Amino acid sequence: xxxxxxxxxxxxxxxxxxxxxxxxxxxxxxxxxxxxxxxxxxxxxxxxxxxxxxxxxxxxxxxxxxxxxxxxxxxxxxxxxxxxxxxxxxxxxxxxxxxxxxxxxxxxxxxxxxxxxxxxxxxxxxxxxxxxxxxxxxxxxxxxxxxxxxxxxxxxxxxxxxxxxxxxxxxxxxxxxxxxxxxxxxxxxxxxxxxxxxxxxxxxxxxxxxxxxxxxxxxxxxxxxxxxxxxxxxxxxxxxxxxxxxxxxxxxxxxxxxxxxxxxxxxxxxxxxxxxxxxxxxxxxxxxxxxxxxxxxxxxxxxxxxxxxxxxxxxxxxxxxxxxxxxxxxxxxxxxxxxxxxxxxx
Amino acid sequence: xxxxxxxxxxxxxxxxxxxxxxxxxxxxxxxxxxxxxxxxxxxxxxxxxxxxxxxxxxxxxxxxxxxxxxxxxxxxxxxxxxxxxxxxxxxxxxxxxxxxxxxxxxxxxxxxxxxxxxxxxxxxxxxxxxxxxxxxxxxxxxxxxxxxxxxxxxxxxxxxxxxxxxxxxxxxxxxxxxxxxxxxxxxxxxxxxxxxxxxxxxxxxxxxxxxxxxxxxxxxxxxxxxxxxxxxxxxxxxxxxxxxxxxxxxxxxxxxxxxxxxxxxxxx
Amino acid sequence: xxxxxxxxxxxxxxxxxxxxxxxxxxxxxxxxxxxxxxxxxxxxxxxxxxxxxxxxxxxxxxxxxxxxxxxxxxxxxxxxxxxxxxxxxxxxxxxxxxxxxxxxxxxxxxxxxxxxxxxxxxxxxxxxxxxxxxxxxxxxxxxxxxxxxxxxxxxxxxxxxxxxxxxxxxxxxxxxxxxxxxxxxxxxxxxxxxxxxxxxxxxxxxxxxxxxxxxxxxxxxxxxxxxxxxxxxxxxxxxxxxxxxxxxxxxxxxxxxxxxxxxxxxxxxxxxxxxxxxxxxxxx
Numbered sequence: 047x048x049x050x051x052x053x054x055x056x057x058x059x060x061x062x063x064x065x066x067x068x069x070x071x072x073x074x075x076x077x078x079x080x081x082x083x084x085x086x087x088x089x090x091x092x093x094x095x096x097x098x099x100x101x102x103x104x105x106x107x108x109x110x111x112x113x114x115x116x117x118x119x120x121x122x123x124x125x126x127x128x129x130x131x132x133x134x135x136x137x138x139x140x141x142x143x144x145x146x147x148x149x150x151x152x153x154x155x156x157x158x159x160x161x162x163x164x165x166x167x168x169x170x171x172x173x174x175x176x177x178x179x180x181x182x183x184x185x186x187x188x189x190x191x192x193x194x195x196x197x198x199x200x201x202x203x204x205x206x207x208x209x210x211x212x213x214x215x216x217x218x219x220x221x222x223x224x225x226x227x228x229x230x231x232x233x234x235x236x237x238x239x240x241x242x243x244x245x246x247x248x249x250x251x252x253x254x255x256x257x258x259x260x261x262x263x264x265x266x267x268x269x270x271x272x273x274x275x276x277x278x279x280x281x282x283x284x285x286x287x288x289x290x291x292x293x294x295x296x297x298x299x300x301x302x303x304x305x306x307x308x309x310x311x312x313x314x315x316x317x318x319x320x321x322x323x324x325x326x327x328x329x330x331x332x333x334x335x336x337x338x339x340x341x342x343x344x345x346x347x348x349x350x351x352x353x354x355x356x357x358x359x360x361x362x363x364x365x366x367x368x369x370x371x372x373x374x375x376x377x378x379x380x381x382x383x384x385x386x387x388x389x390x391x392x
Numbered sequence: 393x394x395x396x397x398x399x400x401x402x403x404x405x406x407x408x409x410x411x412x413x414x415x416x417x418x419x420x421x422x423x424x425x426x427x428x429x430x431x432x433x434x435x436x437x438x439x440x441x442x443x444x445x446x447x448x449x450x451x452x453x454x455x456x457x458x459x460x461x462x463x464x465x466x467x468x469x470x471x472x473x474x475x476x477x478x479x480x481x482x483x484x485x486x487x488x489x490x491x492x493x494x495x496x497x498x499x500x501x502x503x504x505x506x507x508x509x510x511x512x513x514x515x516x517x518x519x520x521x522x523x524x525x526x527x528x529x530x531x532x533x534x535x536x537x538x539x540x541x542x543x544x545x546x547x548x549x550x551x552x553x554x555x556x557x558x559x560x561x562x563x564x565x566x567x568x569x570x571x572x573x574x575x576x577x578x579x580x581x582x583x584x585x586x587x588x589x590x591x592x593x594x595x596x597x598x599x600x601x602x603x604x605x606x607x608x609x610x611x612x613x614x615x616x617x618x619x620x621x622x623x624x625x626x627x628x629x630x631x632x633x634x635x636x637x638x639x640x641x642x643x644x645x646x647x648x649x650x651x652x653x654x655x656x657x658x659x660x
Numbered sequence: 661x662x663x664x665x666x667x668x669x670x671x672x673x674x675x676x677x678x679x680x681x682x683x684x685x686x687x688x689x690x691x692x693x694x695x696x697x698x699x700x701x702x703x704x705x706x707x708x709x710x711x712x713x714x715x716x717x718x719x720x721x722x723x724x725x726x727x728x729x730x731x732x733x734x735x736x737x738x739x740x741x742x743x744x745x746x747x748x749x750x751x752x753x754x755x756x757x758x759x760x761x762x763x764x765x766x767x768x769x770x771x772x773x774x775x776x777x778x779x780x781x782x783x784x785x786x787x788x789x790x791x792x793x794x795x796x797x798x799x800x801x802x803x804x805x806x807x808x809x810x811x812x813x814x815x816x817x818x819x820x821x822x823x824x825x826x827x828x829x830x831x832x833x834x835x836x837x838x839x840x841x842x843x844x845x846x847x848x849x850x851x852x853x854x855x856x857x858x859x860x861x862x863x864x865x866x867x868x869x870x871x872x873x874x875x876x877x878x879x880x881x882x883x884x885x886x887x888x889x890x891x892x893x894x895x896x897x898x899x900x901x902x903x904x905x906x907x908x909x910x911x912x913x914x915x916x917x918x919x920x921x922x923x924x925x926x927x928x929x930x931x932x933x934x935x936x937x938x939x940x941x942x943x944x
Contacts (some may be wrong), residue, residue, distance in 0.1 A: 098556065098662075118553070128550070148568065202557075395854055403752065410768075412786060413782035413785070413786045416792075416793075471678070474675060486675055492682040492683075493682060495686070499879075499923075500882055500883030500923055502883060502923065503693070507686070507689035509907060529685075587769075587773045591773050594885050597908070611778065615777075638773075648833075652833055652837070653754070
């Protein structure tokens with residue numbers, strides 16, 4: 047089948063299990079982000095795909111061909127490293143030409159291809175410059191052009207944008223995504239930045255402790271996280287412990303009506319801050335007190351204390367022109383906005 | 393403000409301290425007569441000319457340069473594969489060989505010299521001109537070993553991996569990435585060993601002191617028969633050679649980095 | 661290409677030549693020297709195999725003890741002088757522009773690489789009556805007539821400091837150039853004057869480096885073999901000079917070797933101490 051397929055891949059370093067039984071399918075032409083906190087095994091997984099680490103067990107296949115026994119230099123992949131790993135002793139053009147030159151392409155072909163690639167990453171005419179003469183963003187582009195020089199079967203990027211400042215990073219995210227869509231190349235990006243993952247990918251793979259927690263398209267994952275870890279890692283989440291009662295579910299703060307939980311059972315739920323409705327007065331089902339207000343321009347974040355729970359609500363500042371610390375408010379959490387987790391996940 | 397001036401004066405004093413002896417020997421070599429007096433009496437470049445005109449000094453100069461060139465080559469030939477092995481392989485025992493490479497330079501030079509004397513005397517080659525070349529080669533291994541090890545440390549792991557993902561096998565990596573990256577470090581290691589071998593006295597003296605005259609040996613022997621302006625001229629010449637070689641290293645490499653500072657880019 | 665343990669015999673190939681060279685031309689000569697130190701001297705300039713401790717027994721003489729104390733004391737004094745000059749110098753040097761640093765480093769390397777013969781010759785000229793500094797002072801009217809300042813203990817000390825100073829700076833240089841400048845800035849914002857900040861913050865932070873440097877320069881000074889001969893009187897001779905003298909002029913190899921073994925032993929003890937200091941200090 048076309049695309050990348052990992053079957054039960056594990057990697058152990060001594061007694062430490064870095065990657066633990068990962069199975070994953072990446073259809074051809076898709077853009078996948080491996081997302082997780084540092085040490086979750088995402089980089090090790092990518093290095094195994096690239097052939098820079100050998101899996102302890104399991105199989106890695108690309109377009110139906112088993113990759114395990116093929117050394118890195120014969121896999122025909124393009125990879126962008128966290129440090130970019132541009133060769134300091136070569137010029138920009140020579141860096142990009144490197145994979146072509148060691149494959150013995152003719153000088154004319156190489157020259158044409160280098161110019162084509164530089165145009166593609168919007169850096170025309172810098173081929174003769176030295177790497178040290180480029181800015182961070184330009185180096186980034188050179189590393190991308192170099193990785194794509196031989197039209198690789200798979201495009202891998204390990205934390206590619208982490209060295210850039212916030213503004214440039216956002217711009218590069220858009221550019222990288224457009225480039226990938228234009229070339230239709232299967233792309234895997236390792237990142238710890240959930241905004242980056244949300245904004246670029248077709249599918250996100252969230253990893254923790256060497257295992258895949260969930261794989262889904264970004265918006266599906268945001269709306270329907272599979273477990274509390276995913277809910278908390280991808281965006282903000284209010285995680286509440288609820289007990290099923292007649293007519294809904296309740297916590298120490300109050301009631302969420304119409305939420306269907308088996309009576310007497312305790313479950314953890316997640317609700318996004320923007321789904322929490324805050325109104326002045328004490329008419330609502332949950333009474334709360336404002337403990338902190340965080341104005342962020344486009345949105346306003348209201349931190350609330352309700353019973354023993356802490357709840358964060360996010361809303362437009364226009365809706366709450368004068369919300370102050372210490373205000374008594376009422377909170378409504380709609381049942382349809384709640385994601386109820388299975389019992390063992392609690 | 394006053395502190396800045398104080399430190400400038402301190403630097404100026406040290407600069408005088410370091411250059412004064414060299415300036416004086418440079419100056420006395422301008423004397424017209426065959427005496428050392430300062431300030432010089434008369435002015436003449438004859439003594440500088442003597443270094444190259446006089447048969448004895450010229451051959452000593454030739455010996456010194458030949459010994460230094462071959463010895464520095466031997467040092468690099470030992471240090472390069474050793475540093476490569478230490479970088480490429482996980483082999484704790486190889487550190488012993490590394491320590492052996494550093495030992496001659498850390499220990500007082502008399503020890504290497506005496507060891508060489510015992511060895512060449514025992515093997516029966518004592519006094520052969522080539523013995524000093526080998527002993528110098530061993531004596532100065534630590535210099536290229538330090539610079540080349542530093543060079544390998546600059547070859548980041550991701551650089552190598554990038555080469556691999558782009559299709560380079562081990563041989564191609566060594567040829568296209570690793571060697572070009574460490575080349576400046578090899579050259580500076582050679583330069584350091586060359587200059588120090590040029591100036592080395594005790595090992596040379598204990599191996600070939602009675603059969604082959606290098607410049608330091610010739611100066612020392614001449615010292616016993618009185619000082620001449622030619623010795624001053626040749627000394628100044630040696631200072632200039634050293635400064636030129638290190639200037640060359642600084643021109644084509646990052647001298648502060650070679651001596652242990654962070655590289656320029658790392659500085660914030 | 662990953663860092664791996666060597667697997668097949670060809671993997672060992674690169675290290676064979678270095679091991680062979682260092683083994684044959686350093687380890688064996690060193691071993692021979694240790695052996696010779698137990699041999700017996702034969703009149704006429706050579707030695708014959710035997711096992712005697714007589715060469716070592718000679719260390720017990722008052723003459724040797726005096727010379728040893730002088731050697732160690734001189735080396736310590738040189739090391740202290742070099743640190744007193746070298747520490748403030750290196751600290752300020754690493755604060756200069758990169759270009760100025762390079763120029764100073766070239767000069768220091770130039771002096772460091774100079775042969776002891778040339779340094780000895782230059783200083784003995786500089787301190788001599790006929791061509792020395794005193795002529796300059798006479799010309800300036802500071803002195804009545806030129807004098808000879810060599811041979812003397814001061815001349816030996818000056819020559820050794822001259823030789824060891826560039827070495828001291830180069831040993832201190834890496835640590836000082838990596839010293840976080842914000843350390844000093846923090847001290848300044850907390851109210852310390854530059855001098856106080858240097859004494860109270862920079863020096864304590866560098867304590868281990870300074871001690872290690874002291875030992876390294878001490879060993880370096882211990883190795884000087886010519887300057888005491890050229891610039892001093894026989895009572896200013898050090899262990900290294902004596903080794904050279906015994907080996908070459910007195911043709912007493914066994915005794916020279918015994919002294920060299922002793923010198924190695926003393927140096928190794930010091931290297932081990934400095935290694936310990938570095939290990940304990942080398943958290944970063």
